[in-house]
Amino acid sequence: MSIKAKQVAGVTTLVVLVVAIMSAWQMATLMTLRLEETRAGARLLSDALFQRTNAVLATRPEDAFAAIREDGGIRSILEASIAYSKNQHILYTAIVAPDGTAVAHAFPAQEGTVLPYREDFEKVADLRAIDQFLVVIAERQYEVKEPLLVGEQQFGSIRVGVSTFLIGDEMKRALWGAAQTAVVAMLVSMLVAMVLTQWMLRPIHVIQSGLSRLGRGELDVTLDLPGTEFKDLGSSFEAVSAQLAAVRAKALGVTGGDFESVMENLEDAVALFSPQGELIFSNAAMRALLPNLAAPGAPGGPAVSALAADHPVRQLVERALAGRKSQGPLSMPLGPPAEPDQEAPERLLLCHAIGDASGRFLGAMLVARNLGYLTQVHTTLNFSRKLAALGRLMAGVAHEVKNPLNAMTIHLELLKQKLMTVREPVTVAAGPGGPEARPLDLTKHVTIISDEIKRLDQVVVGFLKFARPDELKLQPLQLPAIINEVLSMTTPEAERNGVSLKVECADVPDINADPAMLQQALLNLTINACQAMPEGGTLKVACRRASRRRVEVDVEDTGVGIPPENLARIFDLYFTTKEKGSGIGLSMVFRIVQLHDGEVEVQSTPGRGTRFRLTFPEAHGSIAR
Secondary structure, X not given: OOHHHHHHHHHHHHHHHHHHHHHHHHHHHHHHHHHHHHHHHHHHHHHHHHHHHHHHHHHOHHHHHHHHHHOHHHHHHHHHHHHHHHHHOEEEEEEEOOXXXXXXXXXHHXXXXXXXXXXXXHHHHOOOXXXXXXXXXXXXXXXXXXXXXXXXXXXXXXXXXXXXXXHHHHHHHHHHHHHHHHHHHHHHHHXXXXXXXXXXXXXXXXXXXXXXXXXOOOOOOOOOOOOOOOHHHHHHHHHHHHHHHHHHHHHHOOOOOOHHHHHHOOOOEEEEEOOOOEXXXXXXXXXXXXXXXXXXXXXXXXXXXXXXXXXXXXXXXXXHHHHOOOEEEEEEEOOOOOOOOOOOOEEEEEEEEEEOOOOOEEEEEEEEEEHHHHHHHHHHHHHHHHHHHHHHHHHHHHHHHHHHHHHHHHHHHHHHHHHHHOOOEEEEEEEOOEEEEEEOOOHHHHHHHHHHHHHHHHHHHHHHHHHOOOOOOOEEEOHHHHHHHXXXXXXXXXXXXXXXXXXXXXXOOOEEEOHHHHHHHHHHHHHHHHHOOOOOEEEEEEEEEEOOOEEEEEEEEOOOOOOHHHHOOOOOOOOOOOOOOOOOHHHHHHHHHHHOOOEEEEEEEOOOEEEEEEEEEEOOOOOOO
């Protein structure tokens, strides 16, 4: 049984025992009280009847039985005992002759009959509590007896019948209530005990986690133990962890606490082996590649011998350890595939022999490099170079196109002015009255050509802005100030569409950004969000600190959303679903974020809204504001 289970069981048992003892004491007290009340009531009736009977016998001793039956006082006492019995558990009251015949009875029909013998109730009232409980539960009848004397001779006796039935019924109800109370107390105590146990065992869980981290080979493990009681234990654990880190660093011939941090973040899988083949260290990539070597520090190993004898990695490491020379490279598929239906990625394996400054052999270092990843990176770089060259080419072409467009616009304006002043009569088709000569208005056609040239010029200007943006002027910026300025410019559009603005931006560090470009990107997003809520809604702009020294900015609306088929194309240049849209706004947002070494993520649900998340790096040395 675990410690937690033992603590819960102990607390629950203790509470149940306390409840049971208190309930038993209460029941015993209640039962004794009821028995004493019954005995006191019976004695009260018996004493009253005894005094009245002695008074009657003193006046008519020669005809005692007849005098008793005929006396009104005795009859009144007997009748009163019936009403009195409701609360005192009394069954009857009678005056009985020595042979057991009822001379006078609370129930006249019983007079002249022989009453059965019943045990004395006085003995029951003097028993121990457990014996009284057994008697009460048995629900038997008893009598309180008092002898009648005439002189020195017993004339008869007064007998008051009592029953434990009602007392037993009351005890059963009390027992049932005690059982219910015990069950409730048990459940409550179990719940409270589990909560308290979780709180009390937290230091043990923290220590267990720290030991597990030490077992995995992590260095400089610290424990966050609550309370002052465990402060010394935490200090001792941290001291042992630091000593282990120093010993391991010395064994590897390295110093500093950043060794494992650097190794853990390597893309390559790395493992270090002692001269005996035992695993000293493996980073996350190697643990994922070879799970059998994932727990350094385990009893007796692990070692390279944990792999199969014919495993290429084991053979490569054993050759390096045996010859104390580097081995490889070796190319082979190794590790889990990226997709279930794909093959294992190709790995380049190298095993280097490691020695210290004096030439002493310290072990071997196994390195596994993902060739597929290197190929992908190389392909991406080549593709990026081609795109950059294509962008420069297209920017040059657009620039060359823009110059003739400007000249065409100027000459069209001159031509339009001349056509407005000179209108030559032109013969047109014959009408009902014959051929007709009237001036022909050519300015409409010139206006159409001019408008189309202007539209083409706007497209070229937009392309030039996208392909050849202005030079970045990076500087530390406070996001709350930029966001408030953007929202002030968005307010007219928001009021026009009935959109409420909400800002959640506090305690975030500065970012390195170009103020004008960042403002333009956020303004494009907020204007688009307002236009996506023609029936009103809420536009929320939030910023927060993210991992890896990044800052996130969310622009979220409750508008119409983006259809799934359009979601992958929204950042394409000139793609738009608006009637008068240019298709440049979101492309500029994507381009500006890229120039700031950031990332853009978009999530949208049709009919519920859209959220754009922009991620920027923190400014160096910035603090949260």
